[in-house]
Amino acid sequence: MYSEEVDLCSRIGKANWSLHWVPHAQIVHYGGQSTQQVAASMFLRLYQGKVIYFRKNHGAPTSRYYKLILLAAGVARLVVSPLALFEHAQRRKRHLALTKSYWQLLTHLPSF
Structure with a gap:
């Protein structure tokens, strides 16, 4: 969920295996279902x-x-x-929540 797919592709390449792209494959992603209630924690873990x-x-x-x-x-x-502060109420709310997440990221960054 947090860069594992990138790590997996990297390890596959290092093992001299091949990756294949299937252009007609479809996946339905129900975004955030496993982390819906913990958005700030999800942001940090990402x-x-x-x-x-x-x-x-x-x-x-x-x-x-x-x-x-x-x-x-x-x-x-x-x-x-x-x-x-000059945005519409709904956009302002999302923007301020994201700003709070970035603040938390900055305070936790040294521990990563």
């Missing part, structure tokens, strides 16, 4: 999973570089977040 993927497959320096990118993106989000 990025934590990506940091773990980079550390495992590309080394600690790449993982630290990715964390710096997350830090910059989070700070940028917080800088522009006051603009949400």
